[in-house]
Amino acid sequence: MSARDSVARMLTLVPWLLERPGASLSEAAAAFGTEPATIRRELLHLDFCGLPGLAGGDLFEVELVGDRVVLGMADELTRPLRPTPQEAYRLVLTLDAAVVALGDDLPQLRAAVDKVRGVLGIPEQQADVVPDDEDTALLAAARAAVRDQRRVRLRYRGRSDEEPTTREIDPWTLDLVDGQGYLQGFDHGVGERRVFRLDRVLGFEPTEIPVLTPAPAQLPPPRYVPGPDDLEVELRLQRGARWLLDAIDADRIEEHADGTTWCVLRTDAPEFIARLVLSGGGDLEVVRPASLRARVRELAEAALANYGGEDGAP
Amino acid sequence: MTPKVERLVNLTIALLETRRPITFAELKQRTRYYAQDDPESARRMFERDKKLLRSLGVPIETHELAFSDEVGYRVARPAYELPDPDLTPGEVAALGLALEASGADDSRLALAKLAARAPDPDELAPITHTRLTLAADPVDEVAEAVATRTPLRFDYRTAAGRSELRRVQPHAIAHRRGAWYLVAHDLAREALRVFRLDRVRGAVRPDGQPGSYLHPDELDVAGLIAGPEGDRVEVEVAAQDRARFELVRRGALSTDTTHGDRSVLRIPQLDELRDRAWLLGFGADVEVLAPAALREQLVAALERLVEQHR
Numbered sequence: 001m002s003a004r005d006s007v008a009r010m011l012t013l014v015p016w017l018l019e020r021p022g023a024s025l026s027e028a029a030a031a032f033g034t035e036p037a038t039i040r041r042e043l044l045h046l047d048f049c050g051l052p053g054l055a056g057g058d059l060f061e062v063e064l065v066g067d068r069v070v071l072g073m074a075d076e077l078t079r080p081l082r083p084t085p086q087e088a089y090r091l092v093l094t095l096d097a098a099v100v101a102l103g104d105d106l107p108q109l110r111a112a113v114d115k116v117r118g119v120l121g122i123p124e125q126q127a128d129v130v131p132d133d134e135d136t137a138l139l140a141a142a143r144a145a146v147r148d149q150r151r152v153r154l155r156y157r158g159r160s161d162e163e164p165t166t167r168e169i170d171p172w173t174l175d176l177v178d179g180q181g182y183l184q185g186f187d188h189g190v191g192e193r194r195v196f197r198l199d200r201v202l203g204f205e206p207t208e209i210p211v212l213t214p215a216p217a218q219l220p221p222p223r224y225v226p227g228p229d230d231l232e233v234e235l236r237l238q239r240g241a242r243w244l245l246d247a248i249d250a251d252r253i254e255e256h257a258d259g260t261t262w263c264v265l266r267t268d269a270p271e272f273i274a275r276l277v278l279s280g281g282g283d284l285e286v287v288r289p290a291s292l293r294a295r296v297r298e299l300a301e302a303a304l305a306n307y308g309g310e311d312g313a314p
Numbered sequence: 315m316t317p318k319v320e321r322l323v324n325l326t327i328a329l330l331e332t333r334r335p336i337t338f339a340e341l342k343q344r345t346r347y348y349a350q351d352d353p354e355s356a357r358r359m360f361e362r363d364k365k366l367l368r369s370l371g372v373p374i375e376t377h378e379l380a381f382s383d384e385v386g387y388r389v390a391r392p393a394y395e396l397p398d399p400d401l402t403p404g405e406v407a408a409l410g411l412a413l414e415a416s417g418a419d420d421s422r423l424a425l426a427k428l429a430a431r432a433p434d435p436d437e438l439a440p441i442t443h444t445r446l447t448l449a450a451d452p453v454d455e456v457a458e459a460v461a462t463r464t465p466l467r468f469d470y471r472t473a474a475g476r477s478e479l480r481r482v483q484p485h486a487i488a489h490r491r492g493a494w495y496l497v498a499h500d501l502a503r504e505a506l507r508v509f510r511l512d513r514v515r516g517a518v519r520p521d522g523q524p525g526s527y528l529h530p531d532e533l534d535v536a537g538l539i540a541g542p543e544g545d546r547v548e549v550e551v552a553a554q555d556r557a558r559f560e561l562v563r564r565g566a567l568s569t570d571t572t573h574g575d576r577s578v579l580r581i582p583q584l585d586e587l588r589d590r591a592w593l594l595g596f597g598a599d600v601e602v603l604a605p606a607a608l609r610e611q612l613v614a615a616l617e618r619l620v621e622q623h624r
Contacts, residue, residue, distance in 0.1 A: 115405065119399040127460075281615030
């Protein structure tokens with residue numbers, strides 16, 4: 001624990017304790033997100049704080065009986081220090097994201113966040129998490145399904161699916177990772193755990209059937225972890241396709257003097273990459289593997305056939 | 315046991331308690347710190363302490379003193395003390411649960427500050443099924459500039475891949491669909507602009523004094539960020555059934571006509587720049603029928619793709 005962290009906490013711990021005479025170490029630790037032992041250590045420091053000799057000044061009085069604390073003679077610090085701009089904006093934006101994500105599950109949250117914004121002087125026009133209107137209804141339905149533990153019927157098109165399919169899911173958790181929703185649960189069709197991205201859900205039908213398969217004790221938020229069977233892909237990007245680097249996790253990125261960028265990434269969904277290259281419209285080229293180059297050509301030729309083929313014949 | 319923690323707390327108290335700015339010599343006397351034999355090293359220790367306290371947000375003011383070469387220091391209580399937000403027990407509980415569901419441990423202290431004088435939280439059922447993660451690190455780079463109205467400059471890569479120096483007056487930080495944005499007045503373009511923070515290259519640097527400009531009275535952050543990049547056009551497409559849902563989700567309307575065995579849909583408001591890539595991504599499932607210019611662009615792009623991947 002650095003001295004910096006301790007000082008930051010103690011300047012707030014003092015008014016917190018003054019407000020709650022007889023609070024326990026574990027209550028204090030919970031309020032500050034730390035361990036009771038850390039609070040105990042910081043109380044020892046507080047015993048040496050305060051400035052004797054000043055008008056009315058004296059050392060703080062820390063009384064620790066069992067694990068209950070009474071703090072006295074600390075009138076110099078009756079109010080907490082204002083959060084730094086970094087702390088304040090982080091807090092407001094995190095809470096704003098929580099309002100979007102948790103919505104009706106925490107009815108008092110919105111009013112609380114408004115008060116926090118007011119006292120920190122951060123209105124919405126200075127810090128805002130902008131929800132996706134297209135997804136709001138779906139998000140609410142998914143939240144209700146996991147909260148009430150009811151089976152859902154999904155129309156879903158995965159990254160490598162040609163056609164959407166219907167799945168019966170026992171929903172376990174809803175995760176919002178940087179604004180993207182994921183539903184995790186037991187897929188009755190395959191008899192296994194599956195993760196579903198909400199922006200690939202084409203239809204969402206709640207049922208009254210209770211969840212049968214219990215969630216595992218540990219269910220980490222979904223995150224793409226490259227597997228041993230993943231395909232390694234090398235892409236060449238013209239300037240116009242640099243946006244792609246915002247959208248993918250590349251293992252290596254090299255910028256060349258001629259303005260092109262080369263990147264290497266691994267994927268378990270080559271079809272998804274082929275469609276991505278297609279949307280690049282020529283600013284994105286597959287360097288390897290040859291199989292993916294062939295797939296892109298095949299997709300482009302098929303699309304071109306709509307427009308009368310390469311030779312221009314109708 | 316490190317005396318550093320006590321020294322820093324006591325320095326804060328001494329600066330809060332003084333009514334007029336006090337000099338380093340006076341601070342030494344009052345706190346009994348910085349009494350090393352070597353005055354240079356004592357001074358350096360004081361400078362380090364000041365810097366650390368300022369980084370915690372302690373607003374240490376520096377004043378030129380009349381009839382003296384020395385400077386005086388103090389902390390003004392109104393700038394130091396957080397006013398009460400008057401949270402109810404239910405609100406304190408909701409804030410706690412929201413941070414818990416976010417796993418945002420780095421915001422715990424900020425919440426403790428806000429709730430320091432609030433009543434103890436209500437007991438609410440914990441939220442176990444919904445969790446959220448927001449990678450908020452990019453906020454740190456620009457929060458102070460927005461809060462203190464300090465101009466910034468940085469190298470910025472445009473969507474087209476060019477890199478340019480931008481000089482801006484930051485107004486807002488926002489998040490949408492996994493990306494962080496800075497809404498700012500661009501000084502060279504004399505207009506509001508939206509910058510994606512992950513396209514900023516290198517360091518963001520202050521480019522003027524705090525309080526150099528005002529925030530606008532009205533600012534539609536959501537509208538600016540979700541707004542179009544190109545002109546809005548009406549597009550007519552022939553689509554396979556499996557592409558239909560995604561098109562409808564983006565506002566496509568059915569028409570009564572068909573094109574061969576495919577149905578024809580009309581999308582009233584497509585962003586000419588942003589949605590060209592989206593349409594291409596459908597491959598053979600979607601054919602653009604109109605406008606003709608867009609149709610030609612798609613054909614040219616597809617021909618280029620075939621050529622490149624031969």
